[in-house]
Amino acid sequence: MAFLDVHAIQAVPPANINRDESGSPKTAVYGGTRRLRVSSQAWKRAARKALEADSARVQASERTKRLPERIAASLAERAPALADTAADIAQAALASVFRVKTNAKKDRLATDYLLFLGVDQRDRLVDVLVENADTLAGAAGDAKKLDAALKGLALRDTVATGHPAAVALFGRMVATDPTLNVDAACQVAHALSTHRVDAEFDYYTAVDDVDNASDETGAGMIGTVEFNAATMYRCASVDLRSLHHNLGGDTEAATSTATAFVRAFLLSMPTGKRNTFANNTRPDFALLSLRDDQPVSLAAAFEEAVYGDKGHLGRSVARLVEHHAQQDGCWGTSPVLCRAVYPAWVGERATGAGTGLPESTDLPSALDEIGARVRAMIGGADV
Template sequence: MVFLDVHAIQPVPPANINRDENGSPKTALYGGARRMRVSSQAWKRAARRELELATAGFQASQRTKRLPEILAADLLEREPQLGNRAAEIADATVTALFGAKTPKKNGRAVTEFLLFLGSAQRVRVVDVLLQDVERVLKTVDNTKEFTRTINEFKLRDVVNSGHPPAVALFGRMIATDPTMNVDAACQVAHAISTHAVEAQFDYYTAVDDVDEAADETGAGMIGTIEFNAATMYRYATVDVRSLIDSLDGDRAFATDVAVEFARAFLLSMPTGKRATFANNTRPDFVLLSVRTDQPVSLVGAFERPVLAERYNGEVVGYVGRSVSALARYYREQDALYGTAPAFHTASYPAWLGDEHDQGEIRGLPISQPLPDGFAATRDALARLIGIEHE
């Protein structure tokens, strides 16, 4: 077993990153206190977008209900003479492969649920279908015969192999056919504030430019936006062995994907109300921990809400005390259970280290730049994976 745990302490200014059904920032009760919360789904999507847009050479993916339409367009691009029959082939293929019905919505064929596929996987599906397009056309109108054709073409093997990093990391669930499922190699926690928060409100007005030019008074529009601000604890973990399995046993690639996921997770930010608040922060503290026992979240460090730190009677924020609480909990957990990480590295600014002995936070490595931390983590994973498979 090899797990890569990613921990971060990140200050977030006034923001409404992740809204509930009423438009309010999501929250959670933890340790008896109301916390700011960003759901795992919101941060997973942001991390997936960051992973695929910022990492050269990684196969892109799409999670969509419109796979029949996309597949039909791919077929037509390769074989324009198929005409309207391309849509028939695409609909029948998606139904045969995933057991997903394709009812029409606004004149378009859509599936009942989201399907998650890599772009290269989709290309290979088209390649196989066009290898014997005459047989495909001959059987497409007969569900039983077409399913037999698909099975003989081994299209399921095409879709169950060569997964892009995003599918291997975040998994795929097909309720109608569990054989098409992909176990998620990563887990992402709901991010929560390390301290209690209270709802805050921004009363705003919008000016009507034409009224203003005519010297008319009054606002063109008024409204209220709820927001909050907090220092957050973020956590994710990658099961590297599971990742290797989903990437067809490619250990070197799995190592790269695990580290690139950590980078994407740390540098991503969900886009809720971003234009209104511009809350584009990065973590002030990062801990990467490679474990061979089990993944370990450090959220228990904040079960007792952190209180704002004061210096000379003035409030100086939550980051310092949040990092101290995390570091203490980290070393106490391993001492309690008699465990230890196989490797760890930390990145944090000088002012955080200056508050501790000789610039080092007790129980944690001396800070190094994050790119160096990623490189060291990649090396540690490679060593451990190599030992496991000898």
């Protein structure tokens, strides 16, 4: 077994980065106290986008209902002889691979649910269709012949193998064909504030430039937006052997994907109300723990809400470090490797940790060291 756990303490100023159905910041009750919450889905998407921004190393992916439309457009461009029937072929191809229906809505093709696959996987599927353009052109006018022609092609293999980093990490569910499911190698917790939060409202006004220029007074628009501010505990874990499996047993790909995910997870931020609040912070403290026993969340460090009349950050870091050490001491376990990343001023605030703070390193150095150990663990070498 091999797991890479990521723990972070991050202070976020007034913000509304993840809203519920009423537009309010999401919350949860933990330890009998109302906390700010950011859903795992929100931070997964932010991390996925940050991960794939490094296109030189990480293959892009798409999760969309518009896959038949994308395939049809590529097919028509690359095989002009199929342009008139590209939409029919794309729909039939997806029905053959995913057993999914395609609907035409407002002159656009869409599947009944989101499909998640790599851009390279989609392109390889188009490659197979283009390579068999003559056969498909002859069968396109007859649904039964087209279906028979598609079943003879290796379309399924293009989406069942060669997964991009995002699919390997976050998994894929295909409701109509579970054999194409990919079990996620990554778990992301809902981020929670380490302390109690109360809702606050920003009453705002907007001035009408034209009316005010003609001596009109008052606001052209008024409204309110709900927000709060918090110091949050964030946690994610990567099952390295599962990731290795999802990436076809490629040790280098699994190593680089794991370390790239850690960086993307730590440095990403969901985009809700970003233009309103400019809440673009980064973690103030990160603890990276490589384990060979099980993934471990440290959320219980904050089951009793942190209180600090001089802020919550220092006490939250101290709580996290102490809880981490006491957990392993109690159960007789220990991480294979553990590294902390934080600026000096955080260490000055985080007094009271019974075990003291671990020495800090910079993130690139920590990831290089962890990557070397990950490579050895999943590659089968001695650690």
